[in-house]
Amino acid sequence: MHEFEYVAPRSLADAVAVLSRLNGQAKPLAGGTDLIDQMRMGRYQPGTVVDLKKIPELVRLELSSAGLRLGAAVPCRVINEHPAIASDYSALKDSTHIIGGIQIQNRASVGGNLCNSGPAADSSPSLIALGAVCVVTGPKGTRDVPVEQFCTGPGKNVLQPGELLVELKFPSPAANSGSAYERFIPRYEMDIAVVGVGASVTLDAAGETIISARIGLGAVGPTPIDATSAAALLVGKSATRETLELAAEAARGLATPIDDMRGTVEFRKHATGVLVRRVLETAIQRAKGLA
Amino acid sequence: MAKKQVVSATINGNATEFLCEPRQTLLEALRDNLDLTGTKEGCSNGNCGACTVLLDGHPVVSCLVLAMEAEGAEVTTIEGIAPSEGLDPIQQAFLENAALQCGICTPGFIVATKALLDTNPSPTENEVRFALANNLCRCTGYDKIVRAVLDAAERRKASV
Numbered sequence: 254m255h256e257f258e259y260v261a262p263r264s265l266a267d268a269v270a271v272l273s274r275l276n277g278q279a280k281p282l283a284g285g286t287d288l289i290d291q292m293r294m295g296r297y298q299p300g301t302v303v304d305l306k307k308i309p310e311l312v313r314l315e316l317s318s319a320g321l322r323l324g325a326a327v328p329c330r331v332i333n334e335h336p337a338i339a340s341d342y343s344a345l346k347d348s349t350h351i352i353g354g355i356q357i358q359n360r361a362s363v364g365g366n367l368c369n370s371g372p373a374a375d376s377s378p379s380l381i382a383l384g385a386v387c388v389v390t391g392p393k394g395t396r397d398v399p400v401e402q403f404c405t406g407p408g409k410n411v412l413q414p415g416e417l418l419v420e421l422k423f424p425s426p427a428a429n430s431g432s433a434y435e436r437f438i439p440r441y442e443m444d445i446a447v448v449g450v451g452a453s454v455t456l457d458a459a460g461e462t463i464i465s466a467r468i469g470l471g472a473v474g475p476t477p478i479d480a481t482s483a484a485a486l487l488v489g490k491s492a493t494r495e496t497l498e499l500a501a502e503a504a505r506g507l508a509t510p511i512d513d514m515r516g517t518v519e520f521r522k523h524a525t526g527v528l529v530r531r532v533l534e535t536a537i538q539r540a541k542g543l544a
Numbered sequence: 545m546a547k548k549q550v551v552s553a554t555i556n557g558n559a560t561e562f563l564c565e566p567r568q569t570l571l572e573a574l575r576d577n578l579d580l581t582g583t584k585e586g587c588s589n590g591n592c593g594a595c596t597v598l599l600d601g602h603p604v605v606s607c608l609v610l611a612m613e614a615e616g617a618e619v620t621t622i623e624g625i626a627p628s629e630g631l632d633p634i635q636q637a638f639l640e641n642a643a644l645q646c647g648i649c650t651p652g653f654i655v656a657t658k659a660l661l662d663t664n665p666s667p668t669e670n671e672v673r674f675a676l677a678n679n680l681c682r683c684t685g686y687d688k689i690v691r692a693v694l695d696a697a698e699r700r701k702a703s704v
Contacts, residue, residue, distance in 0.1 A: 256546045259566035259612040282610070289569065289608045290589045302566070304613060330602065354678025355656065356593060359602040360609070442677040443591070 254292050261304040265311075265390060265419065271303055273392040273415030279303050281417055283311070283326035284360035286353065287369045310419050311364075316341075321423040325364025333358065342423060343539055344379035344432035344451045351375060351436065354443055364418050370404045373472035377404070378451030379434045381469025381479050383423050391416030401469075401479035427465075430455040431539025433532045436471070437524045446472045447516040450504075450528040452484075454536040456492060463487045463537075468500065468529060473508035473521050480504045483529065497533045501526040553614040555580070556624030564611040571595045573611035574621060582622035582651050586680070593679035596652035597621045603659040605678070622651035625658055633699035634658055634692075643692035645683035653679050657693050666697055 262268040272279050280299035282288055283306065291297045305311045311326040316337050323332070329349035332338055339346045345363070352361055352375050366376045367387070377400070385400040392415045400421070404410050412418065426432075432453035436446035449471030455464045466487040468480040483503035490496040510521035538544035548563045555578065564573045571588075574580040574597070586594030588607045595606040598620035625632050631639070634657050644650045653676065660667060660675040667675065672693045673686075681689060 254567040254569075256565070256567050258546055259549070259610060261612075261615075284608075285610065285613075286590055286608050289610065293588065302610070304610075306613075353590070354593070355659070355675055356596055356603050356605045356678040357590060357608075359599070359604050442674060 254289075255295070255298045257292075257299055258301045259304065260301060261307045263307045265308055265417075268303060268305060268308055268417060269390060269392060269415065271301070272417060275301055277414035281305050281368070283362040283365040283368075284328055284357075286357050286361040287365060305417070313420070318425060320425045321421075323363060323421045323423070325368070325418045325420055326362045327364070329353075329358035329361050329363070330355075332363065341426045342383055342432065344382050344434040344453060344536075345376070345423075347434035348376040348379040348451070351442065363421065367400070367403060367421075368410060368412065368418050370406075370408050370410045370476070372404075372407050372475055372477065373446045373449065374477065375434070375436060375446055375449055375471065377477035378449050378469030378471040379432070380421065380451075381477060382432050382434070382451035382453040382467045384453075384467060385421045385423050387421060388419045389416055390419050395419075397422075401477070404476035406475050427455045429458060429460060429464075429540050431536045431541070431544075433535035433539060435528050435532050435535070437528060445515065448472050448508075448510075448521050448524040448528055450525065450532045452529065452532045452536045454487070454492070454533060454540050456537065456540045460541045461491050463490055463492050463496070466500070466533070468504060468533075470504060470508060470525060470529075472515075473510040473525050475509075478507055478509075480507050480529075483507060487533075492537045494530075497530045500533065501529040504529040549612060551611055551615050553616065554618045556620060562611075566610065566612055568611045569607050570597070570599075570609040570611045570614055570619070571606035573614075574606060574619075577611075580621050580623050584648050584651055586648065586652075591678075591680065592649070592652075593656060593676075594649050594652040596655045596679065598655060598659060601659070601662075603656045603678075620655070620658075622655055625654060632658070633703060634661070634696040637692045637696035637699055638689070641688050641692035641695055643684060643688040644681075649679060649681045649683075653681070653689060657696060660693070661697055661700055665701060667693070669694065 279301040434451040436449035438444035470478040505526040586592035
């Protein structure tokens, strides 16, 4: 690897100070599962690597009546081991327990996955489905960015030089709600999504009518896609297969995938529809407390 | 050249201080600076698991960890798995089940197996296969490895 300096600030203020002083010549390090590989390949050659894992806000996982606050450097394993996340933010756990294998999950973070801004990131559709908000801090202060606005292109996002993703905030789950994430890959594990879909659904008290829904699509566009128009078709309708097919068909239309070695445009569009229906079915089952 | 830094860590139970460059991975520091060459380099991009070590008890691929990140941490390598005399039951099970051929992947498999059995002493075959998904073997076809891990679980239970 190229030569660089390593610093591990112990406060957010120190991290922002070093990142803004180096003005884009530094790279933040969370789990390193993308960054270290990218440095070895020469894609990034930062003069300084800023390890964020000594900063309390970055490694905090806090559940309260206000919702979930997930530090950007919390590794997938910590999320996977948290029973309340499995029950209340199921889509998030669905994602974090299929990112890489155990060794990767012990290091890789959801914040890092998002900042790497890969179109096929497994956590991004779940973040969209769960309505996550990114807390970004930098030399000019702190701002909130809705997660669906965070990525701007493959490997690109809204972070300005000197800025840092601190944490993700999730609202408390509504009553009678459920969420899920699924991806298509040709094997069971250790692969990159050909298509990934996350969804959340809130039902009425009777468990029959859909009150609200969110759908996130991965690997079918230059950024993760917030399929709002597809999700809107579900609102006020009964949770039947016909209703879900409407959303699936609409989501197919929102997908703008590329042809590559993992799948063709035609296949990816088809799989988007199939996964949207399946993931909605799982989210509905979970909303009913049946799965 | 970026100045060499001192890292203090507990490696295989021993308080250890070593010098490293910030650009060195934990894998490189273990092998090149500390002569702990039991940890193998495979793909060096996190896919193959040959360089698996335990960092504070959790398996990680040491090719995707900077040596500097080990400051204050506990690191266990394959050298720390075997007792001073003889072999760990996991190693014995790998031997007797012929769960290796060329052997390059074996230290990583054994370290990952130790982490699995320490948290889940009686895994199912499916759990074994998922727990070892981040470890690649191009010789055995995995079946003998999976059988060795299930056998190791039995041996560990018998020895307590």
